[in-house]
Amino acid sequence: MAEQHHREVLETAPDWVLVGRATEGDTVAFAALVRRYAPMMRAYARRILPGTAELDDVVQETFITAWEQLETLENPDRVKSWLMRITSRKAVDRVRALRPHTDIAALEVPGPQHSDPPRRHEASAGVQALREALADLPDTERQCWVLREIGEYSYDEIAEQLELPASTVRGKLARARQHIIVRMEEWR
Template sequence: MSGTVRDQVASPLDAAADQVLAERAADGDLRAFEVLVRRYGPLMRVYATRVLGFNDETDDVVQESFITAWQQLGTLDDGRAVKSWLMRIVSRKSIDRLRARRAHVNIEDTDAPAPESTAPHVVAEVESQTEALARVLADLPEDQRRCWTLRELAEYSYHDIAFELHLPLSTVRGLLARARKTLLREMEDWR
């Protein structure tokens, strides 16, 4: 029956493609924007949490990101790219926070503790690979984890990571390689 699509669609806009939502939001449609917030807000929060660690700042960063997005939606040429555009905004805001935090504390290796990183070397034997990854990630040096998160969660290119973090491309490659190798080795240990 031709009504199948319609039947799945409880509130029509929830099912609209990114492009339609982005264009409507750029025209000032709050309802379309709300759908985008619900669709990508959780991913942005997960991402910001991985970069910043678990703390109050995550909420602020995600909120600021969406406010910026709302104001600048008109500059987004291709509405289909709204997801990566949003990820870029939240990345930038998260990195800004990290910089501010570092300027404030002035200690190179400050790192927000993540809850998974309880007792680093006490590993439950039954720990699942998911939990293992979460814990190893939390234990990575901050610069490595940030590169890895940008690459694997935000799907940045090496070049974009270098640009965002103000690092030479070779440094980014080195950090990512170290992160991957550490993760691989640790994952091997808990197979």
């Protein structure tokens, strides 16, 4: 009877109380958080993932991570947004894992037939110039450029990954591209 009353009280308790109790090892309080936020997390993951087969796994992995890292949550009142961020990262990780990958080391690409030393030197110098241009970019602009141009991420994926608004990502990408165009002008 006392355990039933404990559960009923926790169902209506504020988030900060549930987080505090769960941090102290109260699995009933953590279960109340699971019941409170699992449907919303599942709906959110559904918007990111291409299918529904992975939804429950993502939500379960999120709660496992949350249980393990609950002590790191600085503001217990913000547990909802914290759980949604973890859900987002887990869902994006699943999307990335579903993308086809090519093992570059396994590729045997023949060199160009006319791969004479001057052309190889020019190509090497171009790659080095691009490295230097990227190194000159501020960190966030470089990360946006690499994720978009090399990783082929969407603007929304980059925004989620870097925890930035999509409009900021667009601006940083525009600045990064302009910088690289200017720096690479002689290689056109």
